[in-house]
Amino acid sequence: MTEEVFISPRKKGKIAIFISGRGSNFMAIHDAILAGKIDSEIALVFSNKEDAPGLKIARERNLGTLFLDPKVYSSREEHEKEIINELRKRDVDLICLAGYMRVLSSSFCNEFKNSIINIHPALLPSFPGLHVQKKAIDWGARFSGATVHFVTADVDMGPIIIQAVVPVLQDDTEDTLSERILKEEHKIYPEAVKLYFEGRLEVKGRRVYIR
């Protein structure tokens, strides 16, 4: 059987960023666009939380925003159906999950296959899930870091695009390690988006080649 190959599109892309909180990764991507490092635009900042601080910042930055309350939909599928409508309306090419705290259904992931990426504050496949900076410290890991990866139905397990390594220091607390990892996140997330729309990401099976 021949392996399926995906090559990211070379274009001025339309990005949707999904957030649930602070939004510092969203800002890092937007700042890179404003600085001319990424030739694409943010078509939408979407949140499942009305009071997400990142949503307020997006409004202040005059970006299109949308909040859809999962509680008013009968199911996750219905909520996602509405999200998909909104994304299609805006011709979104790439969804960047940036602290979006809801798991996407497998049908959503398949609908946007190779078009959803996420940032995770650990070196996957070590420490998937939540509170992973604390888990890395408690485990006694010497190194942790950040991972940008494609999103598949298997949470935190999609093909890896970029990683950054951060040492775990002996006196690290969850906060100090998180802060050191976050600085790296703000570098590698915009870099991954840039590579994506330069048409330089080639996905073959689990592996992502940077061309």
Ligand code: GRF
């Ligand atoms: C980041 O640590 C990211 O890796 C994780 O959630 C956090 C979001 O932070 N997925 P922010 O909202 O981008 O500041």
